[in-house]
Amino acid sequence: MYDLQEKAPATYTMPQQGDMNVPGLIIATSKLMSDPSFNEPLKQVHNVATLPGIVGYSIAMPDIHWGYGFPIGGVAAMDPKDGVISPGGVGYDINCGVRMALLPILFEDLDPKKRFKLIRKIFDMVPAGVGSSHKNIKKLSDNDYQMLCSKGARWSIEQGYGFEEDLLHIENEGTIEGSDAGVVSSSARDRARKQMGTLGSGNHFIEIGSIEKVVDSPIAQQWGVIPSQAYILIHSGSRGFGHQICQDTISFFNKRGYAEGLPDRQLVAAPIDSDDGRRYFSSMAAAANFAFNNRQQILHLVRLAIDDVLGIPPEQVPLLYDITHNIAKFETHENRRLCIHRKGATRALGPGDNALSAPFKKTGQPVLVPGDMGRASYLMAGLGNKDTWCSACHGAGRACSRMQALKNWKNKDPLAHMHKEGVEVIAASKRTIAEEMPDAYKPVDDVVDAVQRAGLAKQIARLRPYLVIKG
Amino acid sequence: MQSNDEYKRLFFGFEVKAPWPTDLPEGRFLAPEDRHLTIAFLGKASLPALLKSLKDFPKPRFLVGKAGFFDKDLFLPPGKPRVIAWHVSWWEQNNAVNGFQKNFVKWLQGLGYKLDDRPFLPHVTLARSPFKKDDWQKAFVKLPICIKALHLYESVGNLVYKPCWSYPLTSPFEEFEHTADMAFEVTGENYNQLYFNAFTSLAFKYPSLVKYFCYHDTINDLDTIIDLLNSIISRADQHEGCPIKAVSYHGNVEKIEQNILRWEMIADV
Numbered sequence: 001m002y003d004l005q006e007k008a009p010a011t012y013t014m015p016q017q018g019d020m021n022v023p024g025l026i027i028a029t030s031k032l033m034s035d036p037s038f039n040e041p042l043k044q045v046h047n048v049a050t051l052p053g054i055v056g057y058s059i060a061m062p063d064i065h066w067g068y069g070f071p072i073g074g075v076a077a078m079d080p081k082d083g084v085i086s087p088g089g090v091g092y093d094i095n096c097g098v099r100m101a102l103l104p105i106l107f108e109d110l111d112p113k114k115r116f117k118l119i120r121k122i123f124d125m126v127p128a129g130v131g132s133s134h135k136n137i138k139k140l141s142d143n144d145y146q147m148l149c150s151k152g153a154r155w156s157i158e159q160g161y162g163f164e165e166d167l168l169h170i171e172n173e174g175t176i177e178g179s180d181a182g183v184v185s186s187s188a189r190d191r192a193r194k195q196m197g198t199l200g201s202g203n204h205f206i207e208i209g210s211i212e213k214v215v216d217s218p219i220a221q222q223w224g225v226i227p228s229q230a231y232i233l234i235h236s237g238s239r240g241f242g243h244q245i246c247q248d249t250i251s252f253f254n255k256r257g258y259a260e261g262l263p264d265r266q267l268v269a270a271p272i273d274s275d276d277g278r279r280y281f282s283s284m285a286a287a288a289n290f291a292f293n294n295r296q297q298i299l300h301l302v303r304l305a306i307d308d309v310l311g312i313p314p315e316q317v318p319l320l321y322d323i324t325h326n327i328a329k330f331e332t333h334e335n336r337r338l339c340i341h342r343k344g345a346t347r348a349l350g351p352g353d354n355a356l357s358a359p360f361k362k363t364g365q366p367v368l369v370p371g372d373m374g375r376a377s378y379l380m381a382g383l384g385n386k387d388t389w390c391s392a393c394h395g396a397g398r399a400c401s402r403m404q405a406l407k408n409w410k411n412k413d414p415l416a417h418m419h420k421e422g423v424e425v426i427a428a429s430k431r432t433i434a435e436e437m438p439d440a441y442k443p444v445d446d447v448v449d450a451v452q453r454a455g456l457a458k459q460i461a462r463l464r465p466y467l468v469i470k471g
Numbered sequence: 472m473q474s475n476d477e478y479k480r481l482f483f484g485f486e487v488k489a490p491w492p493t494d495l496p497e498g499r500f501l502a503p504e505d506r507h508l509t510i511a512f513l514g515k516a517s518l519p520a521l522l523k524s525l526k527d528f529p530k531p532r533f534l535v536g537k538a539g540f541f542d543k544d545l546f547l548p549p550g551k552p553r554v555i556a557w558h559v560s561w562w563e564q565n566n567a568v569n570g571f572q573k574n575f576v577k578w579l580q581g582l583g584y585k586l587d588d589r590p591f592l593p594h595v596t597l598a599r600s601p602f603k604k605d606d607w608q609k610a611f612v613k614l615p616i617c618i619k620a621l622h623l624y625e626s627v628g629n630l631v632y633k634p635c636w637s638y639p640l641t642s643p644f645e646e647f648e649h650t651a652d653m654a655f656e657v658t659g660e661n662y663n664q665l666y667f668n669a670f671t672s673l674a675f676k677y678p679s680l681v682k683y684f685c686y687h688d689t690i691n692d693l694d695t696i697i698d699l700l701n702s703i704i705s706r707a708d709q710h711e712g713c714p715i716k717a718v719s720y721h722g723n724v725e726k727i728e729q730n731i732l733r734w735e736m737i738a739d740v
Contacts, residue, residue, distance in 0.1 A: 066649065068652070068719040088720075092717050093739075129712075130677075130712040130714045131708070131711045132712065133712070190709050191705055202740055240708050243717055244705055246717065247705070251697070251698055251701070254720060255694070265721070265723075266719050268720065398650045400648075401648040402652075402653065403646060403649075403653075404648060
């Protein structure tokens, strides 16, 4: 369908044609590209390339799959003067992201009796699933929103959820500048008043496992990662707050006529250098800061559960890193300021990048690549690939629809299957477990292989999940 | 001369779809595929004679299956109930199903069939006695429902019903595969119906949405439908949570055969 041309290892270009303003750039191996489902999202790579002010390439990561508007696994850089900002290029769950923390104990040394107790305790403490909310805590007030949206994760730390040191281990140190809670609708605020510190549903999860294999010892050592060490991964986002902001903005942009002439109205975008564009950026940044706080507070609850069950105090459970994979951010690349959209893609800065905080200046940025709840996830280090504006993949990517996954597991017991595989799963909904079974995802090894061969990030460690909470 | 084999226990009804609960109280159940919405009960009648007459039956004015919700439980007959049924209320006011039923019964009466003259009570039977009324009253929840084809059913015993003639309707919605999210092909004869049917498809996934339905009948464009659906989702998410997070602006409305509107709806989950 598209005449992709090999440019470099695991890197293909989609020639500029028709209404495309730039060519496409596809990060994938021939193995990944042989999957028939790989072609469908390429149309969306093409569509993104038609947006005004796009610079470089319309980029697809190896975990690309069909979204709406942008593909999931898409990256696009926009010129701040001539370019546009697209809420569909960020996604509904603004600043959906992953954070990884480390335990000062080998997983195998965790008392087997305490393992399930621990995951149960976390499940009891962190509300998960549809409508998960903290029923017994104070609702977020408008003043809380004002503060958390402007301060980012620092707001939670000031309230006692975590440590000052955590901020150095969060992308952008836990704050996207330029947010303004004042431009956010009351329906967005109302939707999330009781959702701070909650996991949500769908593919969001908390996972505890073991560092199965260290691939790059020097960097692993600098990050405090050792073989067989117990780790925690948390995947969540901005809950109803981000969804409502995205929804409000797409509706508003469509009414303003910004979708005219676009191949897909979900791509609707306003000029960055316009009141409407600035307004979206401010509200999106507010949601991004909500999400940083959300993951900060979830980690706090996990730390308390670990203290309670294992007697390991919170300060001995350091945050390794927190990255976002649904965002539009201003970044400087080769002395040029650009608005980078990453939808289902992460930043992957290389060693020496000025935007990195001190702990990662020499190593490059940690890149967290969750796979699925049965096989593996990866910890990688960014290499600062210029063609992709220093980006990398965000996960394994779905291999089949939720509908198909449900069919695959109809009349079977997915929990028993996972138990047999050595993974204990707790979920708010049985349906979610079936939808999220490992066979619903591509093998993360193949995706990570493509990322490494293309020079976007390199493997540091392979992680093996054992205890999983699903929303 | 007609043989006795020609005579069957026959009735007309619409095939129904609903997200049936799996944990209903005890009773003699009709299997989900046998549940239907009866519009005319004939009793013992000659099948060949009826099939011959059906060549000229008064067709429904609607082409796309109608949607609505179960609004209350019914225990029939009221005095000594033997049947548990759920009453259907349609999203559309002055629904065409009721009009069709009236015309259809009149047509059958004109052919000489003796039919019940009681007002039409749109309902779906779920189970027959023995059952505990209290348990069923507690188990009732408002659920979305839609009708598909019109069938002439033969009652073959043991609460099994066999279609022996069918008149198809376009399905109001069908789910299709979408890698990351949830996708439906929604149809309607106008924008109002497209809204009702899109809402129903979402409510099939999350029946609690029925509580948040908002009636509108002056819709002329797709954006209004998307805004209304998103407003329902927002309210549901705020009050109790909703696994569907938003309806996207992906796709446009197109006209397919017989001027039916079709929309490929993708919802974020």
